Every structure is written in structure tokens, then in C-alpha cells.
Amino acid sequence: MHESAAQIFINAFLANNFVLAMFLGLCPFIGVSGKLETAAPMGAATTFVMLVASLCAYGLNLLLGYFQLEFLRLIAYIVIIASTVQLVEMVLKKYSPSLFRALGIYLPLITTNCAVLGVALFQTARDYDFIQSITFAVGAGAGFTLALVLMASVRERLQLSDVPAVAQGTALSLMLAGILSLAFMGFAGLGG
Amino acid sequence: MSIEIRSAPHIKGTRSVEQIMRHVVWSLLPVCAFFVFQYGLSALLSLLVVTVSCLLTERFFVRQGGQSGDIGDFSAIITGLLLALSLPPGFPLWMGAVAGIVAIALGKALFGGIGFNVFNPALIGRAFVQAAFPQAIATYTPSFMPGRFYEFIPSSMTIPLMQPVSVVEWLQARQFDALAGATPLAKWKFEGVLANADDLLTSLSGHMAVGPSPVLILVCGAYLAFRRFLDWRIPAAILGSAGLTAWMLFALNDVRFPNPFFMLFSGGLILGAVYMATDMATSPVTPKGMWVYGALIGLLTVIIRYYSGLPEGVMYAILIANAATPLIEKITQPTPFGKGVLSNLGRQKKGASYPLHSGYISREDAGAVTPKKRFLFNKPKHPPKE
Amino acid sequence: MTSATILPQTTSPAAMIRTLGLIAALCGFIIVAAYQGTYDAVQENKRIAVERAVFKVIPTARSIVEYFATPAGSVTKVGAGDTAPVGSIKFYAAYDASDRLAGIAAEGVAKGYSDNVRILFAYDPASASISGFGLVAMRETPGIGDKILVDKDFLANFPLEAKLTDDLKKLAQAIVTVKHGSKTHSWEIDAITGATITSRAVGRAINDSAQLLLPRIVPNLTQLKEKS
Amino acid sequence: MNQTSAQTWDEFMEGIWRQNPLFVMVLGLCPALAVTVSAVNALSMGLATTFVLTCSCVLVSLLRKLIPKEVRIATYIVIIATFVTVVDYLIQAISLALYDALGAFIQLIVVNCIILGRAEAHASKNPLLPTLINALGMSAGFTLGLLALGSVREILGAGAFFGVALFGPDFQPWVVMVLPPGGFFVLGAWLLIFAAIARRKQKKLAEITQNA
Amino acid sequence: MKLLSYFRGEAFQRGVHPPSCKLTASTRIRRLPFAPKVTVPLSQHIGRVPRPIVRVGQEVVRGEPIAKSDEWLSVPHHAPVTGVVEFIGLRPGVRGPWVESIVIRAHPGASQEDLWGRPRDLADATGGDILQAIWDSGMVGLGGAAFPTHAKLTVPKQAKVHTLVVNGCECEPYLTCDHRVMVEQADALVTGIRYAMRATGAVRSIVGIEDNKPDAVVAIREAIARCGRIPEGEVYAELVPTKYPQGSEKMLVMALFGVEIPAGDLPVSLGMVVNNVGTLAALGKLLPAGRGLIERVVTITGPGVAKPGDYIVPLGTPLRFVLDYAGAPGAESRQVILGGPMMGQAAASLDVPITKGMSGVLVMRGDELAWREHQKTYPCIKCAECVESCPMGLNPSQLGMLAAKREYDLMGSDYHLGECFECGCCSYVCPSNIPLVQQFRIAKQILREKAISK
Ligand SMILES: Cc1cc2nc3c(=O)[nH]c(=O)nc-3n(C[C@H](O)[C@H](O)[C@H](O)COP(=O)(O)O)c2cc1C
Ligand SMILES: Cc1cc2nc3c(=O)[nH]c(=O)nc-3n(C[C@H](O)[C@H](O)[C@H](O)COP(=O)(O)O)c2cc1C
Ligand SMILES: Cc1cc2nc3c(=O)[nH]c(=O)nc-3n(C[C@H](O)[C@H](O)[C@H](O)COP(=O)(O)O)c2cc1C
Ligand SMILES: Cc1cc2nc3c(=O)[nH]c(=O)nc-3n(C[C@H](O)[C@H](O)[C@H](O)CO)c2cc1C
Ligand code: SF4
Ligand code: SF4
Ligand code: SF4
Ligand code: SF4
């Protein structure tokens, strides 16, 4: 079955949202969603890295397939993601210090974010072609950002609420994520 | 002479939280009564059980000190009634009780109680049971069944934790086929059958699986809006945006998409727009934000109904808009007096004189009303220099 | 703690590369060892999985052979390590105890309620019908979507008519899923109430795949008749 | 001797209780929520993680003097990825069904923060034995955590435990529990319960000190 | 109802409609007898405190200056009664802390006719002369803020004033002093307006009056007609919609001209000066006679008062004396408010004197207040009532939640706390009974202290 780019995007963005339906990238989702100020740049940085990782993984996969070295795929992906993040960091630092300052602190965190590796692994598992891979990466990143921003704005509001002491902290964040995930179930089947 | 010292203002409007909530309950009673008239005993018991489970849960958490407010404020009754109205009348009672408990515990007490909740508690309860018991919640039975005041719909009386009894045989015994239980939305989505306009509006025609009459809800809502217990902007924005989106799609392709009228008056859209999206705690406080919020709900409802796997989308649309409310509020903060575009014009003229309007006559003589900001536009472009 | 680890100290690049090389070699060795060590078991597992799936949809089958159906309209047997020619579709020819063709199995995929539904369906050349299907993978809701495997009414849809047009270019009647209780033709699938979406995915998966595959297979049936 | 064994025990229990990676440090959430729809999956994921964590930490600890500190993170990642690949093939060899159930999350163990965190914070600084014990403790804590999630979700969501039906055929499963929101809710509920217990303990402690 | 107001085109957006309770709107102004002892606080206005120019034991004549300052932003005080200076020192102040005051014991026998004065002919006086005369009269804004009037009427160098806006709204419930002044002293008011126009150079003056006081408009228009076409320019009297806080100068200018005074600016940035009717009526009487401000019209009203009315009260009269005269029986009166119920201050004690800025004395009874005390306070239910009523276009709901969590800096930086003019509309409407404006006052105070300590 051939999925159109629009379908892939909508699925990755809403229906199969990486965070809320696929459980990917939860650590940064819980960790960085406390403030809107940090959530939005984190989402942007992750989207960017996802795009880069998707491109690299696409190329790398062709290469590995050519040499019949599929069993090295995982190790190759993780190394290439880690090094591209490093590279991107260096390039940004050199050519766009302001952007680096905005995204810089988040970039190293993203290396160990399974959503990024997830993009690479899923696009391989689903045999996406080049265009599909890119759309998938952007959709996943946009979905991640959407979830992060919604969560952050809700959590900022809850800072002003009298949340019971037992529920404060991670438990509340998880319950909120659950409710958001419940709401996002409405999108199920949207990309069909 | 004893003296009290307090800080101004020393008088207070007559409005109180209890009063607002009480009025919403009163206005819901006709809707509930009609629901019971349609579905009989099962509906009545469902309303009772769900509301009582909400109240008991509320009482538990208030006693525990986990939430502010108290059970006397009527808000848990609203939650219970609305939750019950959005469930199918033959929904197993034990599942209804679960919905009520989840609504208050997860939807309200977790956040600190009345006013602090971010999501509509009733809809949290409904979304939870919809995800937990998807088959039971999609099982509607026709309205105006003969004998509805003497017997229960069999699925109502399911033993707790067990699967509901199938209503198919019960329906067949009454010469209804299995399709009778499909709601108009489901019929349209899965079979392409459109219901009649007047049936949808009044819900009066027999043997349709519909909720309370939209017209009745609109009337009760209009009363609340008139007394300013709910904000008219939100329903207006929802119905406007849903109608507009549906109309545009209908204009594009009138075979694939139903007419906008069907979109507005089928399913829970009216109930959601009038009573659920307007829940104060979970909707924006800024007037501009209310328009944005309503428009978002209308749009999402139509998108979910048309394109997703589910026939009904109001609940999900409202929950997502609830989540977006803090964000919407943030970007639609009101402009303080004297900081708007118009007053910036004034600021540029700082120190310059406000030109005398030569034609100034007493506004009463001219029979004019008090000018709004429009007055400024009468002003000559270049103030005379001296 | 030795003082060496506390002092700020840089490793020389040569040493760095040496150790990295060592570690890479070590890791490479471990991976290759694991890959080789498990290779046979994994392949065997995969083969068994495929066989089991095929045997389940074609109960009389005792052995299977993998084929490619090429776009040109021919079928070629898959040898060990073959890569698929561009545009070709893999299918399995299943043979009974006496090595006669018992049926043909192929995969189909379509979007269900929450993700793709991947199925393996069996085509019976003798009656020109889809005789059944099995599940490869899906993420549908347990308790709803998985009714397609157990619902008696749903399974009663099979065998399902899948005749080609006379010029053997496409199915004479497209396979469609209809609302529960309204099936009137033998090429229609009667959906499950409450799981219409998943039912429809099954129908679409079969139809999409059969439309492509059958026109390539049917003309070559003689080639497949006997196990070769 | 006695004392060291007590210490060892403490070290081991640390990972299970006081520093539980899932409930206290809240790390490795993605596999924890994604695969715990049943107890079997939870246990398998726990064992797979145990294998990777223990092997990586042992190797890192052995090589700790060799690894140049400039490239240590990259080295750790390579080592972890190696063992993940190994476990990936092992599971394929054992059971394809299990492999399908765990899906991509086996490979995603690579980025599980717990493992890198342990390698960096503990294994790189300690000799073999303490490392091994610490890693085993952490793994056990994680596995127990996964089981706690998986059991609740399976019991409520399917009316079964390790595949054995508990309540008979008429039981109404709570489908939500095996859906994504259920994962969040169950973990959140566990955290709530732990927080409530901790608070009660604190209150009692405060009462005791007040009385004394 | 709100819906209707959308189409009707109201004066300014939002605001509230408290019950007007104008008990004394149609009773004539009466004169209060002299108290045996009056206390004149030296600080009754915004600005520098003048120094006393009398000694203890000195005889003073009613109207004679008793305190004076050379500072520009300060005004002199005059003796309200003929008598003997008995004490100069600290006495209970209106705001609580004790303040420097002059206590004068009235001569029981003296006729309290106005004795002291320097009548002058102002027919051809220049603006400067008039400003000097205003300064000498000790006039401050009688609308409540008590800002020295001569300073307000002095137009800054780079600015030009074309319009004098006269504030006759009296939007606070209960108060009627401005209303009665407009009706009974319309001629004096027009005279005062003419002086102020000359002092500022304004060529137009508009009296804005809420439309619940039509008789005041009629009275003023008749007074204008009696004057004929005045040389200073033109004077109008206009009705504006009745709505609290119409009397705030920003809202009044908005209602009359449809323009917003830019945030942080004074009306003079739009070429306008706003004065209270009481201020200008008093000027109209005092300036030709060359007298000082020694008495003002005060509304004494409220459910706890037996003889409510508008009284001409000598400044410095103790509150206790005023209340005894107006018949406020002690036991059940529980709250005495100086000013209106929306913005007035609760009196800390009954020993404080009537001062220049005091437009009303409101006595609330215990049973009136009781229901409010029993009303429960809820968390903010986000009903948006406050947002819909804040005339300054703020978001009191958000501000209130921030205040509850002590996020004062955020209130100031992101939510325009500085723009809040403490009108109290938000607290008035809040169904959750949250003391919003009360919290905002505290927040502003804390921010002010922070800014100073920086
Ligand atoms: C917010 C909300 C969500 C609802 N969601 C559904 C739904 O998903 N499915 C459903 O059959 N009824 C749902 N209902 C119940 C409807 O109100 C209505 O009773 C029922 O759908 C029958 O109406 P219809 O057939 O005209 O759609 C919902 C009601 C509300 C208020
Ligand atoms: C939580 C949840 C899960 C669902 N899962 C499925 C599913 O796996 N397969 C499916 O076909 N429909 C699923 N649905 C959709 C509804 O059951 C849908 O109404 C039904 O498929 C179509 O209704 P009908 O067949 O009764 O006409 C799900 C709905 C919900 C709320
Ligand atoms: C909320 C608010 C309400 C006010 N209401 C009145 C009023 O009703 N009448 C009035 O004269 N001044 C009122 N004022 C004061 C005016 O803004 C302005 O300062 C005054 O009219 C100036 O006149 P004055 O200096 O002669 O007192 C109000 C101020 C505020 C902040
Ligand atoms: C106009 C109006 C609509 C309301 N709608 C709901 C609702 O849909 N669901 C609900 O749980 N409570 C509703 N309430 C009650 C109350 O606001 C709700 O319990 C709060 O969310 C509690 O903080 C409503 C109240 C009002 C005044
Ligand atoms: S930084 Fe890394 S370890 Fe920490 S929470 Fe985020 S992803 Fe997990
Ligand atoms: S109430 Fe206040 S604003 Fe209104 S007229 Fe009186 S003093 Fe002026
Ligand atoms: S007191 Fe301040 S915040 Fe409240 S309504 Fe008045 S101006 Fe707005
Ligand atoms: S009026 Fe009170 S309850 Fe309503 S939004 Fe404002 S602060 Fe909240």
C-alpha cells in the first residue's frame, strides 16, 4: 500500500502522534514541558534533528543495503545521529550563534532521545522512499512540538492551581499526558 | 461604636458561584426530563446513578482535603447530569458510575477542585469510558420504545465488571432490526443515510437513536445566555465555525459530505456547544480567546467527524480545545485601555492639540448616541498649525 | 582514584584512535558473533513463522515455495539470497502432501482504525476465490479490532469470489466491505458491527493485493501446478 | 565480610527501592509505557534491558582505564548499541512473536537513559564487582517496575495475568488500559500511591519526633 | 443584556452597574453647625506638606491662612473656624497613622460669618493671575484625589490645552454632593469654569454628567444661557451613560470624545484638563472673594444614617461630630466609609477630621454586611466576569491567580498591573468572592517598594 505524503504527515502529526500514541520521546516530554519558553525551542530543535537524522538514515540504509551489512544498522544509526547532532551543534555555533544559543543546550539532550532514533528505525521498517521519509520526520517533529507546547501551556496554568501535594510533580504530568492522549484518540483513523 | 476596617470596594454584586451553578442545574432539568420521556426508566436511573456517583466522589475528595470547593456548590450535579446526557440511555449503570468517579477524581480533584481543572470533568469521564468500553458506548437503542416506562433496557442492569447483555435479541423481539440502534451520525458515516431535518431538530419522531432535542437545549441555553450565566460567544463561535466548514465542504462535494444543517443538529454538537464547551473553568476568559476557542472546536468537530475513524467528534474537539485554552488565553490577552492602536495614534500627537471640531453641536440636539471610537475618524488629517 | 584521572589530561590522538579502534573491533566482533550465532535460528524461525501462517490459511498445505510475480506478468522462484526485482510481488505457493498446488498465499495491507492492518490471504485457484485470511500484524484495539479473527459471521464471508475479467486484466468484481447485514453478493464482505473500520481494512487489503497479483498469477498457473 | 555483604545488599536494594529507575528517577519511560500491555511483554523487556545494562556496564567497567575521556560518551553508545543488537538477534532467535510484540522498542533500548546514565555515573568509575551489583540492582528495579505496570494493565485491560484468564469469559475488559492513555494513567497512579505512602510515613515520623 | 450593549454603542467598554442608592439626590444642601473643636491636618493633598504659620494660643479668624508653603506642589490651609489654636502636633490621621495637625478651639460666641478675605477683581486677570489666586485659595481636587488645582491647571510648556472637561459624573453609588452642587450652584460652577478656561487657555469646556442626573444638565444649561456667550470660548453640558466608573477621567474622555488617553499619560497629552464640578464651583465662589477653602459639600449617607443629606461641612470637623449630627446611632453601625462604597476608605477611627478630598461619609449597618461575610470564597472559576468588567481592559482573573501565588513581578511585567486604577469593579462582580483589587493594591505596593530599593 502506498501512503501519500499528506497521509504520512497527518498520521505522524496527529493520529499516531509520537509522544501521545507511540510513546516515543517521553523523557524530554516530561522533563522539558514545564515552561512554554523552553518547550517551543526544544520542539523546534528536535524537529530539526529528526529531519537531519532521517536524511542520514536514508542514505546510510542504502549504503548498508548495498554492502549487505544490515546487522550493523542500529549501531550505525546511533553513531550517525550522535555525530550529526555534534556536527550541527558545531556548525550552528560557528555560523549562527544566536540560533545556537536558543537551541544549543537542547541539542546534546536530543542525542539520547528515542524519538529521533525512532524516526530512523520506523522509516526503515516501513520502507519509506525519500520524500516519504522527509515528510515522516517533519510530521513526527511537528507532532512532538504540538504535544510539548500543549503540555507546557497546561502545566504553566497548573502552576497557579492548588494541585494536591501528593499529585504534584511527575504523577500530575503523567496524568495530563494520559488525558491528552485520550483526547488525541479522536484523531485515530484520520490519516486513513 | 464598633468599627470594621476593610479595603474597598465595600459593596458586592449579588452573583455567587452557587447561584450560577444552581441556574445551570435548573436549566438542565427540562433537558433531562425530555431525555427521560424519550428513553424511560433506564434514562432516569442512568441520570440518578451517574449524578450520585459524581456527588459521592466529590464529597470524598472534599473531605480528604484534596480539593477546594464543597459539595453544596452544585457543580458536581452539573457534571453528573451532563455526563449522563452524553451517554447512551442503556449504558450499563456500573459503567456510568465508573464514568462519574473518573470524571470527578481524574477530571477535577486531581487538579485541586472547582475552578482549577483544565479539562471538562464530564468529558474526561466520558472519554475514559469511551476508551475503556467502546462497544457499550456505541450501543444506542431507539427512542420512544413502547413500554419504556415499565421496563429497563436490558444492558442497563449489567452485573458490575461484566460485559453488557446484548440488546440485539431484545430489539428483535420488538420487531426492530439491529440497525435501529445506530445514531444518525453513525448511519450517515457508515451507510450514507441522512436523517430528516425536523426529526433531528426535535428528536420527537419515534424510534430514532438520538439524544435530547437540540431545540430544547438551545432554548435552555438561550435562557442562560440571556441571564449571562454562560457566554454566548462560545456557542456562537462553535456553531458558526462548524456550520461554515461543513458548508464549504458541502459546496465542494455535495455527494460525499452531508449538508451543514445535518452537521449542526446531529450528535452531541448542540449539547456540547451550549453546555460543555461553555464550562467556565475550562474555557478562555478573554473575549477574543472565546472566539478562537469556539472556532477551534467547530473546526475540529467537523474534521474528526468527516475524516477520522469515529462518527462523533464533539467530545474530542472540546478536550483538545481545553488543552489549548491556556495557550489561547496567553495570545489573546485583552489590550489595556490606552495601549491600543488608536491610543498610539494619540501618543504620537503628544503635546499637540486635539483639534476643535467646528461642527460640534450638543449630541443630544443632533439626536446622536455616544460616539464610540469612531469619533476620531472625523478629525482633520493635519491639525491647523499656529 | 589516581591523580591521573583528576588532573586535566588530554589523550594523544594516536592513543585515542588506537583505543577506539580496539573497542570498535571488540564490538564488531561481538555483533558478528551474535549475528552468525543466531543466524540459523532466526532464519529457521522466520521460515517456520511463514510456514505456519500459510498452513493456517491453507489447511491442506504441507510445504511452500516462494515466488515473485514480476510486472512483466511472469512468476519466478525465489532462490536463497535473491533480491526482489523492481516492482515484483512476493507470494507463496503451497503444496499438499502429494505436491499438488493447494493454494496461493500473499500479503495485503490497508489502513485500519489506528495503524496498518497486514494480513496474509489465501487464493484458491480451483474455485477462483479467496478461501481465507490470517493476520500478520496490526495495532487495532484489542477486543474490537481483533474480532476479525474470531467473529463467526465475519469468517463466514470466506470463500469469497475473486474471478478475473475475461481478458485476465483485473478482478471482475472488486472486493468490497459492506455494512453488517447488507451483504448480497459473493464478492462482498459483511462487516462486523462495532468494528466496521477494521473489517473494511481487511477488504481493502485483499482487494488491493488481489487486483495486482492475480492478473500476474492466473495466466501462469500451469507453471505452479506441480511443486518443482 | 559480614559488613561488605550487607553493603552489597544495600547497593543492590538501592536500585530496587530508593533509586528505582522507573518510579523514582522516572527514566526509560518510553519502553516502560509502550510494551507493558501485558505482563509477559513487560518481563521480556525487563530481561532484555537487564542483559544490555549488565553487559554494557561490565564492559565499560573493564575498559574504564582505557577509554579516553574525550570520546567516552561515543564509546559507551557504541558498546550499548552492540549489546542491543545482540539482544535483538537473540530475541528473534527465541521467538518471533515476542519480537513482534516488543517491536522497535528493543532497538530503542539503545537510547534508554538509564543505561547511558549508569555507564556514565557508575560503571566508568568503579571496578567490576560493585558495577555488576549496581547494574543488577538497577535492572531488577526496572524489571519490577515494568512488571508492576504490565500486571495492572493486563489484569484490567484483558482480565488475565501472564495470559491466564482470571475472571471468566463474561468479564468486561477495560480496553483503555491497553491503549496509550492507559499506560500514562497506570504509571501516574503508581506514582500517586508511592507519594501517598511517602507522605503518610513522613507524617508518622513527624508525630514520633514530636512525641519524643 | 451585555449583548444589547454591544449594539447600543456604550461610552467605554466594560464597567459595572452597581445599584445607585442615591438616597439624597433631591434634598437640598444644608449647613452643618460648627464643632467645638476642629483639627486641620497639614497633609490633606498630594504634594509637599506646608508648615504652620500660627502659634499655640494664637487667635485665628475664620478664613485666615494658618499653614503655608513656598513649594510649588503644595497648598496653604485656612482656619475653618474663628477660635484659638490649641495644639499643633500629631493627631489621628485618616489613613491610620497619626499626622501633624493644627487643632483650633472654636469661640462659642463668635459669629461664624466669613471674616477673612482679599476680594479682587478678576475681570481682566491674566491666566497667571488666576493661577496665583487659585494657589492662594488652597484649592485641591475635590473629586477625591486632592491634587493641587493650580498645579493641574498649569499647562506644561510644550503642551497646549484646548478643552476643559468638567467631571460631573459622580458614578459612585450613594454620593450626591456633586449632583447637588451642579443643581444649586450652577452659576458658581460656570464662573469657575470660566476662570479655569482662562487659566489653561482652553477654548471649549464640556461638563460630562451621567444620564441619571438630567436635572443637573438642565440647571447648568440654564446657567450657561444666563451667562450669554462668554469671551473665553464655549461651554456645553453633556449627558454620558450611567455606568461605574464613568467618573474616572479616562472613561469620561472616552465617553465624550471617543479617544483613549494613552496608557501612562495625562489628559493633557490630548490637550485636555479634567476637573471635578465641586472643585470648579468652589473656585467660582472663592476666587472673587479672595477666600481660602475652608468648607466643602459632603454627602453623609448610608443605611446607618438617620438624617442622610448633603452638608456643607467645615474642614477639620471630627467625624464623630458629623455622625452624631446626622444621626448615626452607634451600636449597629459597623463600618464608616470615607468616600464612595466602591473606592472609599474605611475610617480607622471616629476621631479623624473631614478633609479636603472627602466627598462622602457612608455608614453601613452590621446586618447589611453580614451576608457578605458568610458568603464563601471559592477559587477563581474563570467566569470571565472580571475581565468583562475591568474598564482598563486588564485580566483580573489571571492577575488574581498570580497574586495568590505571589508572582508579583510577572503581574507587573506581563499583565499590566501598573494600569490598574483600583476602581474595584473586578472585586465587585467576582462570584467567587475573591478580593481581587485588594490583592492588587498589595502587589502594587510591593512592586513599588522593590523599585525604590533598587
Ligand atoms: C460531547 C458529546 C460527545 C458525544 N459523543 C458521542 C459519540 O462519540 N458517539 C455517539 O454515538 N454519541 C455521542 N454522543 C451522544 C449524542 O449526544 C447523541 O445522544 C447521540 O450521538 C445520538 O445523536 P445522533 O444520532 O443525532 O448523532 C455525544 C454527546 C456529547 C454531548
Ligand atoms: C477506544 C476505541 C477503540 C476503537 N477501536 C476500533 C478498532 O480497533 N476497530 C474498529 O473497527 N473500530 C474501532 N473503534 C471505532 C468504533 O467502534 C466505531 O464506532 C465502529 O468501528 C464503527 O461503528 P459500527 O461498526 O458500529 O457502525 C474504536 C473506538 C474507540 C472509542
Ligand atoms: C475609578 C475612578 C473613578 C473616578 N470617579 C470620579 C468621579 O465620579 N467624579 C470625579 O470628579 N472624579 C472621579 N475620579 C477622579 C478623576 O479621574 C479625576 O481625577 C478628577 O475628576 C479630577 O478632578 P479634580 O482634580 O477636580 O478632583 C475617578 C477616578 C478613578 C480612578
Ligand atoms: C455554563 C456552565 C457549563 C458547565 N458545563 C460543565 C460541563 O460541561 N461539565 C462539567 O463537568 N461541569 C460543567 N459545569 C460545572 C462547573 O463549571 C465544572 O464542574 C467546573 O469545571 C468545576 O471546576 C458548567 C458550569 C457552567 C456554569
Ligand atoms: S535528558 Fe536524557 S536522560 Fe534525562 S530525561 Fe531527557 S532523555 Fe532522559
Ligand atoms: S463616585 Fe468617584 S468617580 Fe464617581 S463621581 Fe463620585 S468621586 Fe467621581
Ligand atoms: S480594580 Fe484594577 S483590575 Fe480591577 S477592574 Fe479596576 S482597573 Fe481592572
Ligand atoms: S470574576 Fe472572580 S471567579 Fe470570575 S474570572 Fe474573575 S476572578 Fe475568576
Ligand code: FES
Ligand atoms: S525512553 Fe526516554 S525518551 Fe524514550
